[in-house]
Amino acid sequence: MSNWIDIAALGDIPQRGARMVKTALGCVAVFRTGDDQVFALDNACPHKAGPLAEGIVHGTSVTCPLHNWVISLETGQAQGNDEGQVATYAARVEEGRVLLDRAFLRARVAA
Amino acid sequence: MTTRLVVIGAGMATGRVLEHLFESEAGYDVTLFNAEPRGNYNRIMLSPVLAGDKSYADIVTHDADWYEVNGVTCRFGERIAQIDRVAKTVTAANGDVVPYDKLLFGTGSNPFMIPLPGHDLEGVIAYRDLEDTERMMALGASNKVVVIGGGLLGLEAAAGMAARGVDVTVVHIMAHLMERQLDEAAGYLLRKALVDKGITVKCSANSKEILGENGHVRALLLDDGTELPCDLLVMAVGIRPNTALAQEAGLAVGKGIHVDDQMVTSDADILAVGECVEHDGAIFGLVAPLYDQAKVAAQTLTGAEAAFVQKELSTKLKVTGCDLFSAGDFMDGPGREDIVFRDPGRGVYRRLVIADNVVVGAVMYGDTADSNWFFGLIRDKTDIAGMRDTLIFGPAYQGGTPLDPLAGVAALPRDAEICGCNGICKGQIEDAIAAGATDLGAVRATTKASGSCGTCTGLVEQVLAVTLGDDFVLPAAQSICACTDMTHEDVRRMIKSQRLTSMPAVWQECGWKTSCGCHVCRPALNFYLLADWPLEYRDDPQSRFINERKHANIQKDGTFSVVPRMWGGITTPNELRAIADAADKYMVPTVKVTGGQRIDLLGVRSEDLPDIWADLNAAGMVSGHAYSKGLRTVKTCVGTDHCRFGTQDSTGLGIKLEKQLWGAWTPHKLKLGVSGCPRNCAEATCKDIGVICVDSGYQVSIGGAAGMDVKETELLVQVTTEREAVDVIKAVTQLYRENAKYLDRIYKWMGKVGLDWISERIVDDLDSRMALVDRFEVSQSIYRKDPWAEHASTRAETYRPLANLSLEAAE
Ligand code: SRM
Ligand SMILES: Cc1cc2nc3c(=O)[nH]c(=O)nc-3n(C[C@H](O)[C@H](O)[C@H](O)COP(=O)(O)OP(=O)(O)OC[C@H]3O[C@@H](n4cnc5c(N)ncnc54)[C@H](O)[C@@H]3O)c2cc1C
Ligand code: SF4
Ligand code: FES
Numbered sequence: 001m002s003n004w005i006d007i008a009a010l011g012d013i014p015q016r017g018a019r020m021v022k023t024a025l026g027c028v029a030v031f032r033t034g035d036d037q038v039f040a041l042d043n044a045c046p047h048k049a050g051p052l053a054e055g056i057v058h059g060t061s062v063t064c065p066l067h068n069w070v071i072s073l074e075t076g077q078a079q080g081n082d083e084g085q086v087a088t089y090a091a092r093v094e095e096g097r098v099l100l101d102r103a104f105l106r107a108r109v110a111a
Numbered sequence: 112m113t114t115r116l117v118v119i120g121a122g123m124a125t126g127r128v129l130e131h132l133f134e135s136e137a138g139y140d141v142t143l144f145n146a147e148p149r150g151n152y153n154r155i156m157l158s159p160v161l162a163g164d165k166s167y168a169d170i171v172t173h174d175a176d177w178y179e180v181n182g183v184t185c186r187f188g189e190r191i192a193q194i195d196r197v198a199k200t201v202t203a204a205n206g207d208v209v210p211y212d213k214l215l216f217g218t219g220s221n222p223f224m225i226p227l228p229g230h231d232l233e234g235v236i237a238y239r240d241l242e243d244t245e246r247m248m249a250l251g252a253s254n255k256v257v258v259i260g261g262g263l264l265g266l267e268a269a270a271g272m273a274a275r276g277v278d279v280t281v282v283h284i285m286a287h288l289m290e291r292q293l294d295e296a297a298g299y300l301l302r303k304a305l306v307d308k309g310i311t312v313k314c315s316a317n318s319k320e321i322l323g324e325n326g327h328v329r330a331l332l333l334d335d336g337t338e339l340p341c342d343l344l345v346m347a348v349g350i351r352p353n354t355a356l357a358q359e360a361g362l363a364v365g366k367g368i369h370v371d372d373q374m375v376t377s378d379a380d381i382l383a384v385g386e387c388v389e390h391d392g393a394i395f396g397l398v399a400p401l402y403d404q405a406k407v408a409a410q411t412l413t414g415a416e417a418a419f420v421q422k423e424l425s426t427k428l429k430v431t432g433c434d435l436f437s438a439g440d441f442m443d444g445p446g447r448e449d450i451v452f453r454d455p456g457r458g459v460y461r462r463l464v465i466a467d468n469v470v471v472g473a474v475m476y477g478d479t480a481d482s483n484w485f486f487g488l489i490r491d492k493t494d495i496a497g498m499r500d501t502l503i504f505g506p507a508y509q510g511g512t513p514l515d516p517l518a519g520v521a522a523l524p525r526d527a528e529i530c531g532c533n534g535i536c537k538g539q540i541e542d543a544i545a546a547g548a549t550d551l552g553a554v555r556a557t558t559k560a561s562g563s564c565g566t567c568t569g570l571v572e573q574v575l576a577v578t579l580g581d582d583f584v585l586p587a588a589q590s591i592c593a594c595t596d597m598t599h600e601d602v603r604r605m606i607k608s609q610r611l612t613s614m615p616a617v618w619q620e621c622g623w624k625t626s627c628g629c630h631v632c633r634p635a636l637n638f639y640l641l642a643d644w645p646l647e648y649r650d651d652p653q654s655r656f657i658n659e660r661k662h663a664n665i666q667k668d669g670t671f672s673v674v675p676r677m678w679g680g681i682t683t684p685n686e687l688r689a690i691a692d693a694a695d696k697y698m699v700p701t702v703k704v705t706g707g708q709r710i711d712l713l714g715v716r717s718e719d720l721p722d723i724w725a726d727l728n729a730a731g732m733v734s735g736h737a738y739s740k741g742l743r744t745v746k747t748c749v750g751t752d753h754c755r756f757g758t759q760d761s762t763g764l765g766i767k768l769e770k771q772l773w774g775a776w777t778p779h780k781l782k783l784g785v786s787g788c789p790r791n792c793a794e795a796t797c798k799d800i801g802v803i804c805v806d807s808g809y810q811v812s813i814g815g816a817a818g819m820d821v822k823e824t825e826l827l828v829q830v831t832t833e834r835e836a837v838d839v840i841k842a843v844t845q846l847y848r849e850n851a852k853y854l855d856r857i858y859k860w861m862g863k864v865g866l867d868w869i870s871e872r873i874v875d876d877l878d879s880r881m882a883l884v885d886r887f888e889v890s891q892s893i894y895r896k897d898p899w900a901e902h903a904s905t906r907a908e909t910y911r912p913l914a915n916l917s918l919e920a921a922e
Binding site: 005007008009013015016017019020021022023024027028034035037041048049050051054056057058059060061063066068070071074096105 | 117144293294314447448449464625626628629630633634652653655656657660661666669908909912913914915916917918919
């Protein structure tokens, strides 16, 4: 069995946008940047659990829709003076498909 | 003893193999077949041949003498039809059977032809060989050509034909040109350069059908109904490895002919090189790796040990005047950072993508002099930590020049309009400065620039700074955000005077310091662009705050609230029933009457939004835009219909206004009120625009608010007819849309430009009023529609999870 789960076509996520993936342990936001990189993060802001998938994506960051914290898509770390971190999961694009590392399901069970 | 080598295809790759082979004097007896009726030539130079810069003779790489000296038996114009791997023979198209000891494949690739209806018409060609090139060279100024494909090949074909005076249109399916090599900003500069060469460029354009007449191509039909007439249609949309012969011969074939690191196929006596091969999952379309393969294949044939290794690739476009370079991989890879440099004056754009202190990608436009140095950094994975701050300036500038915040204004031509109110161009301001006006007051006094609404003050000061240098100290101005040094007002003026109609255009011409803006500037730019260019610009949902992207208000728990319109506060039993039914069906936790005379359904799940909207739509209700920087509510009182004091039909006017204005985007929210008499039950005098009905007509006043600031409106005008009242209100709305800073409500904007300035344009000048009304209507022809209906029918999927892995085992 492959270690990567095929989630969807890259085109299903808008550029500079995100879509949500449901898992048994809550939602994961899968982001696509302006230059077609993808990132997967827990869909809950470290501040007050704002749904990050609904934020504005710029560069490799997302701005939370509730109170404008800026979160790095690469590290999950809050930027600037804010402190906090969201869990990130391995994701990549191959031949136009978005893939998530199967290990992320395990990581979520452990979390 | 000599070994018999048969070569299939005299292309760029096999030409190199033979050169290396004969250098090593390995004693091969070579027979060279080529389907094209000629020997090896430099295919990539077909573009300069097309453009008229070179002739075919200039690009031949191996001539008759060379083949003779090296004893090559040339069978040009002859295609190999079959291979017998057991007998070790090939069969030529004319039936000749030729034995081999070793066989070398170099069949290249076939251009991909989109199977559109009409693709087999006469006059539909690819761009691959000399025949195609000659077809294009035969065209002249009276001809029209359509090129499908805005990649490297398509653009070289287009530029080559345009240089011959041909009327060329490029049709590209993606949003910007060469999207695989370039980002949006470089794509924007490239497009601008091609348009300057007279080429028409259509991006985001889908081809539907090729139309013909008497078996010959006549036009290309796009799926939006546009017909592009043409005498020749060039399809340059990609290539596919030419593997048919290898497949028939039973070799292992995937996307291309499988080869190992020694370039040997699944048959030990058969090698393959070039675009026809697949190595380690990759296929190839540029010559640099093919040359490496050729060297390895020659070494394998002579018994030397060698292995082919894939390397980073770079791309340049062979079009005069379009200096671009791209290298490395922009598609994926975690842990990346951008460094961006723009010089709007010289049309220069540079972007480096960095991961772990190594440059992994570079895009450059306009000044590619240092591209080899950057490519070297990428290839060698040089640690750039020590030169990071000045890296973007290239090898010569290690030490560094700072970014120039005035570059955008310095780059403006003399005829760029700076002051919109008084029609004053940059040149006139420069002349006034030269004549001694060395401060803002003096420039204002002599030219009137910035003397009216004042929003161009920042730009006038920048012209002073650029012209006077250190003699003028620029007052500190608040820039939009850290992405730019310009203020909202400066950027709005630039968008208008330089006709910037896309975000990448603004980023480049105003010298943005990031590659694609941030959550502060993007929503503002999106509004400015759609307000100024309603027909050219397309709204970008990804640059909107979630409420405006999903057409509902986000709540603190991530659910949404849904507020349908109740025109002028009037509703019906049927509407109320539909709202009640929806509240039941979607288990809405809270139903509240708002302060805006309508009903709010709070706590709806994102997934349910398209369905609840569809239900409300079915009862005739549309979005109330309770989330928008746009028209919110028009509050009314009961007026002459019922009230004993009512002087005019305030409810009817409110409904009319709401139906005319809904859907319009504005700098901030826009609320209206219409009261039937000065008792003012609709609180019209604390709205952005208020109407008080009186016996003699309608008093229209503006600039009220009752939020963080409480403001009473100021009277703009009293008119006698309802028609005039509606026109005045549309004109105020449009003037506000065209001029205000994003997130200024009318009272704030009015505080800057003054009621008199507004009044001059709407009350005193009737032509100006009607022109504003007309421009408002043009915009409304696009935006006066229900976003809920549109999203429910075409985008419902995007509201639901992308995938559900709840049942996926996590063992
Ligand atoms: C629902 C409602 C309260 C209610 O239950 O009555 C409401 C709810 C919100 N208002 Fe309001 N305002 C509502 C009427 C008002 C009014 C009264 C009115 O319109 O007559 C005002 C004062 C009048 C005015 O605007 O001048 C008002 C002044 C504000 C302000 C302050 C604006 C200002 O310029 O100072 C904000 C904040 C903002 O917009 O930046 C705001 C922002 C909000 C937001 C959008 C806060 C947010 O960003 O999430 C609230 C969204 C709730 C939701 O999820 O639905 N709301 N808000 C009212 C909806 C009216 C409607 O039918 O569309
Ligand atoms: C207009 C143009 C511009 C280009 N510009 C660039 C550039 O700037 N930079 C860059 O790196 N690359 C460029 N390329 C791509 C580059 O030309 C190709 O990558 C390269 O030519 C491929 O070499 P090849 O030997 O694999 O195939 P080819 O050069 O295509 O040679 C294959 C040959 O095999 C023959 N053949 C096929 N089947 C048979 C058969 N059964 N029997 C006999 N003969 C057969 C074909 O007729 C052909 O002549 C350009 C290509 C084109 C068309
Ligand atoms: S007054 Fe404040 S809390 Fe109440 S609805 Fe308006 S914004 Fe929300
Ligand atoms: S919940 Fe994300 S910023 Fe507050």
